[in-house]
Amino acid sequence: MLPAVRSYRTVIRHRRWLTAHTFQLEMARPDGFDFIPGQRIHLNVGEIGRDYSLVSSPRDQYLRLCIRHIPRGELTPKLLEIPIGESLRFFGPNGYFLFRASGKQPVFVATGTGIAPFVSMGLTGCRGFTLLHGIRKADERYYADVFQRAAEMYMTCITGPDPGGFESFPGRVTEYVAEALPVGEYDFYLCGRTEMIRDVTRIVDRRFPESRIFIELFF
Ligand SMILES: Cc1cc2nc3c(=O)[nH]c(=O)nc-3n(C[C@H](O)[C@H](O)[C@H](O)COP(=O)(O)OP(=O)(O)OC[C@H]3O[C@@H](n4cnc5c(N)ncnc54)[C@H](O)[C@@H]3O)c2cc1C
Incomplete structure (x- = not known):
């Protein structure tokens, strides 16, 4: 069964550049939040929300995202400006892009x-x-x-x-x-x-x- 979908509050804990254009955002894992690898969350800054696949493992105590900075984009420039420690809202987990083992x-x-x-x-x-x-x-x-x-x-x-x-x-x-x-x-x-x-x-x-x-x- 897929984990229940609901709204959560989290805190930005860490942010680091992986390349000149892509950064990793680490957030606290809220109590009660669970997901299956391949699922995503809908992350909001104010009224603007976008989907992001989780790169961390459900075993980790944090949530990590790998995000391409779109300089003229609506959300990603904001995700780079938000101070560490600031609280964010997200909704999830969503999606069915899950690994399905078969003989192939x-x-x-x-x-x-x-x-x-x-x-x-x-x-x-x-x-x-x-x-x-x-x-x-x-x-x-x-x-x-x-x-x-x-x-x-x-x-x-x-x-x-x-x-x-x-x-x-x-x-x-x-x-x-x-x-x-x-x-x-x-x-x-x-x-x-x-x-x-x-x-x-x-x-x-x-x-x-x-x-x-x-x-x-x-x-
Ligand atoms: C199911 C799902 C999962 C997603 N997971 C991720 C993820 O893990 N990491 C991630 O960086 N993005 C992911 N995205 C894209 C993300 O939701 C946003 O569209 C992206 O961050 C741009 O948001 P923005 O508001 O800054 O730009 P917008 O103002 O929405 O501009 C969108 C434009 O940016 C470009 N763009 C969007 N995403 C990317 C990208 N990843 N790489 C290069 N160009 C892009 C496209 O040209 C697009 O038309 C996902 C989207 C979906 C639907």
Whole structure:
């Protein structure tokens, strides 16, 4: 059964930059709040609210979010200005983007901060999956330590010119799925940009027709 959905108050405890454009926000975990890895919360500052997938594990005493700063966005600039110790309201947990073990090999595909639900799954004991993370620059490979431990195969797909000092694929995650992923039956979990999810879905229909697809659209 999914945890009950309700409104909570929390306190911002810590904030740190993961890259030049993405930060991690840590909040106190309110009494009674529970969630399943892959779920999200609806976070409010005043009247403005947005959805964020939880990157922390339900075993942790804090809640963590991985947030891309949108300079002209309505909410993310405010989340950078709020003083540590300030109280915030959120609603949740929401969503059904949960890991569903089956006989098929799980393939997690993320663009940018779309990695968030997979971090929570990896921290909470999910193992044996393939992870494809699409980023622009090598330094956007956040949470690599989690996937180096948890993933059976972890590939960073970099669209920018610098391949980084680690094994990476030069191109988009869509190209990896179309050209490099061996033919087989998979459970695909797609999270992030709409275009990526649309394009990967088309490739899966063509190359991996016996596979299943679960999706979480961020924008
Ligand atoms: C189910 C769900 C889960 C989400 N989880 C996360 C998460 O874990 N981390 C996160 O950073 N965002 C997440 N988002 C997006 C988030 O809800 C906001 O849309 C985002 O933070 C921008 O809010 P804003 O008010 O600053 O910008 P807005 O004024 O709402 O501007 C929105 C524009 O910003 C761009 N944008 C939005 N989100 C992103 C992003 N993640 N990366 C790059 N560009 C983006 C798009 O072009 C979009 O049109 C999620 C969205 C959904 C629907």
